[in-house]
Amino acid sequence: MNSATRQKIVMTALELFYVKGYNSTSIADILSRSQVHSGSLYHFFPGKQDVLVAVLEFYRDGIRENLLDLAWMGVDDPIDRIFALLNGYRTGLLESDFAWGCPIGNLALELSEPDPNIRKLLDVNFKNWIAAVEGCLHDAGARLPEGTDRHALAEFILTTMEGAIMQARTAQDIAVFDRNIAVLREHVALLENAARQIWIN
Amino acid sequence: MNSATRQKIVMTALELFYVKGYNSTSIADILSRSQVHSGSLYHFFPGKQDVLVAVLEFYRDGIRENLLDLAWMGVDDPIDRIFALLNGYRTGLLESDFAWGCPIGNLALELSEPDPNIRKLLDVNFKNWIAAVEGCLHDAGARLPEGTDRHALAEFILTTMEGAIMQARTAQDIAVFDRNIAVLREHVALLENAARQIWIN
């Protein structure tokens, strides 16, 4: 059930949805780009929306090897890992001349009234990202003040990333992204400071 | 050049673009909802994109009276004003059952390769919002540490708002929004603390 054709469709759709968005990507776009005929596509997928489901499942199942492992290669410090992850998106913005961003974030805002199934897949993708960052924050241990809500902070880091991408793309200026990350860095620094203060007293 | 018909078109398009997005809103949608005939629409606008331009200009020109004045009614403290503004979006999410969010943010992510004119309008809308918040931060004076980059902080507050909306909408859970705002509140509190520390020493 995972033929080369099916994979070609999913990867092409992934690429197109990422750059053009879901609604602006036509089935014809996917077909011509992937060199697949419509009958084949509809053999594997009941409809366009099911292609999106497959794309979101690909993101969901591959977050470790396609995202985290790459961003964290050679980075061990848990706090550094967080900013290494964010820096991956920065690189994407620069390399694509602000065409890329966060594929999940784009779809989350584009699809206004998504199918419940799709909404859940978007949500689980966010949740997995948050869980990964939350793991880093947990690994940071006593470097953060006791009682810090690490889940909320992980959500906040996703928030910062999404908002920073949105603004940088619109302004077509990476400096906006950098300033946002700098404020986040300062926030983390303030937390680490507060944790040290408690330690001293 | 600003007939009742034209206004009806712009306000209807504003509403539809907000809820359904730009690409998912058809001219036929705008026409049927606004009870206007296609000839009239194309009398005022060369095409669909020009309707979007008019909508974005409406946002740009009305930020004071349509957004800030409403959010800041009876709120004088500059820091309170910032969170009152954010609370306005929270109310929108709740009242619309997560259909609303930030109209500019939605469009910014939906339109992947926008016309330069449109991109600039999106950008200027963000910039005006940031300038308003930056004004509050300026009014906060010595409550923030000397040397605080108030522009960067204002950008960061927009970032927080956009990211919080995105996550709350996707999770369909206002608690996500609240947790994000709580972390931002904590960051501001840490800054105010730091400002006081400097004052004491």
Added chain:
DNA sequence: ATTTGACTTGATCAATCATTCAACTTTTGC
């Protein structure tokens, strides 16, 4: 070797898309 079922081909479909236009009505300027 033949049958079976998975897969491919590509012409074709109805629906919807943004847009056009000629005829018509109303408002404005003189």
Added chain:
DNA sequence: GCAAAAGTTGAATGATTGATCAAGTCAAAT
């Protein structure tokens, strides 16, 4: 009061949309 301009009406256009399907290919199983 009349001519020009502004605005309205709604049928029609061609392009594109997502989707269908009958005919064909191919590999594996019996």
